[in-house]
Amino acid sequence: MWFTEHEWRTTTDHWDLVKSLDWPMYVKPAGMGSSIGISRVTSMEELRAGVELALAYDRMVIVEQGVTAREIVCGVLGGHDTPEVSVPGELIVPGDWLDYEAKYLSPAEIATIPAVLPERVAEDVRELTLRAFRAIGGYGLARADFLYEEDTGRLYLLEINTMPGFTPRSVYARAWAASGVPYPDLLRRLIDLAFARSGA
Known part of the structure; x- marks a missing residue:
């Protein structure tokens, strides 16, 4: 609501x-x-x-x-016509939810990348991530966040984040590293996309 x-x-x-x-x-x-x-x-x-x-x-x-579910994330990289998606990752949620302190101030690990998921669920995450990115007219980068209820098999799209956290520790960058795009290459690709969009 x-x-x-x-x-x-x-x-x-x-x-x-x-x-x-x-x-x-x-x-x-x-x-x-x-x-x-x-x-x-x-x-x-x-x-x-x-x-x-x-x-x-x-x-x-x-x-x-609130639902009892696993929190799954997936990165997008690319232009309007050729976006690619990363492997899904899973956030490690201490307690009831992942608050600011757990995300940024705790030294504890915050994600499992790639997420351990049934292949069908991983593919659904990737497909829904692309659909969400296209639906908002996304460009460059984004991260889609999901809740996955194992008992029911339901997958809920929480949001598409058009400016996800972007440090080497961030799940966006780590998901791309696990997908074969290390951080320096990720930066280069995003810079190239920005120049392509501006016509420079």
Whole structure:
């Protein structure tokens, strides 16, 4: 579910905005990344606090129903007509979710690359990543994030991130390294794509 700050401020019963979802829920600012401004909530009191936190970063809020699933990521590299996808990776999620501290401040390993998945699921991840990239008119780079429910076989596209983390430790770069494109080559290819797009 999503709503604007105006809708939140003018709705008399906040439950109406999220009543189709079950607890736990995750409250997120729509335009942020790196788990900034996200809250895991299990009650109306926590929901209200989570929405206020999210509104400190964006005027639009997304509320997602929590699911028990593995978090899978896949990188895209290329132009509009010839994008390629990396091998999928899997985020290692300590506790309930992967927050900013776990992503950036902890020395602990945060990903398994490539992800250990059934071949059909890995191919579905790659195909859905390409479809999402094309759907938004992507160019250059992106990372698609999924939740995979092993019990049901369901695959949920969480988001397509058009500016993923980009250090050698980042899962985007590591997924490409595991796909045969080491970090220096990845940089060169992205620079070439930028020049090609600008006509230089």
